[in-house]
């Protein structure tokens with residue numbers, strides 16, 4: 075399975091962003107807490123959603139995909155308290171079932187998710203949170219279990235504002251006795267979305283979106299319908315595509331408030347951005363070069379680490395030198411080796427990448443090393459002279475809803491080759 079991309083060709087038109095992967099996966103996992111079937115709307119059609127559905131089914135839940143794009147999750151049949159080892163290895167977000175299973179059944183055991191292509195990703199903060207709530211944690215032979223007959227509210231300070239730990243602890247604390255105060259919590263919009271979903275189930279959570287979240291334990295939760303927020307990283311990828319390739323696109327189903335760090339940086343580079351109610355227009359005359367700028371990735375509301383690779387693709391064609399500091403996942407520069415094969419001038423030293431912009435890139439044969447690195451290579455290939463063949467696109471299909479299809483609607487020359495099959499939902 076490969077992508078054949080021919081450039082350079084500017085992008086024009088309208089593109090609609092799907093539901094947020096990083097909200098959908100956590101809300102699917104949190105549905106395990108519900109007292110009945112939950113209908114979830116705005117769930118993106120991506121491979122990771124199918125993997126999470128597999129995890130939930132493996133535990134005994136039913137997950138039905140409907141033609142209108144909604145899914146219905148009924149957790150009433152859950153009887154197994156160990157998510158599939160194979161799926162935990164395939165997708166790290168599988169560990170987000172830990173909090174809900176611990177809260178509801180008092181036990182969960184999983185394989186340690188380990189590292190991934192963007193570096194080591196421990197779960198010590200998730201476990202410290204469960205332990206503070208009264209769970210006994212056992213770690214042996216690459217497995218970890220958490221057990222508690224009763225969870226009790228506690229004051230928990232996260233050493234790092236981890237997104238996954240914030241969400242796992244929030245779900246674990248929902249049914250605990252008493253009050254949990256989670257400090258130095260992550261403030262990502264997806265955490266507000268999860269709070270809203272849990273409160274619709276009957277939970278009592280306040281403060282998501284700030285660094286202090288207060289969870290008053292309740293006795294039981296019921297069922298609800300819920301629509302997840304739009305994917306800010308997908309929207310950011312299209313905005314950055316206009317920076318890299320040039321043209322003009324209206325990016326619909328986007329919350330501009332979620333994009334402020336990126337919008338400020340795109341404007342510095344010379345991209346024109348118009349913010350609407352639920353859309354953003356990005357414009358750049360394709361003959362005009364971008365100006366180099368520096369970024370440092372940080373937890374929200376700082377510049378998102380998930381847009382760092384796409385932004386580096388833009389800076390590789392900018393006038394001047396850019397310094398990019400990766401402040402969240404220090405090893406997240408693997409894709410730059412591929413970018414240099416296209417003629418980009420990037421040197422990496424630990425968490426710093428220095429990019430000297432070049433006037434043009436050239437198409438070649440490349441391999442996507444991970445999800446966002448793969449997206450960056452697509453953007454670079456759209457701007458490069460000649461044809462690029464990009465392998466490893468299963469990484470991209472994990473988290474983007476048909477990115478090649480949406481880019482071709484904007485006029486890109488991009489197609490799946492080598493007998494690539496279209497993925498089925500469900």
Ligand code: UD1
Pocket residue numbers: 096097099167194195196197198199200201234235236237238239260373379380402403404
């Ligand atoms: C989530 C997102 C991912 C995004 C990241 C940061 C999902 C499915 N994934 O990942 O796309 O790039 O947030 O915005 O939502 N850490 C620890 N110990 C822990 C947990 C985390 O040291 O127990 C460290 C990590 O190694 C990393 C940093 O904290 O350096 C941030 O990680 P975290 O916010 O937890 O990211 P994820 O939730 O894994």
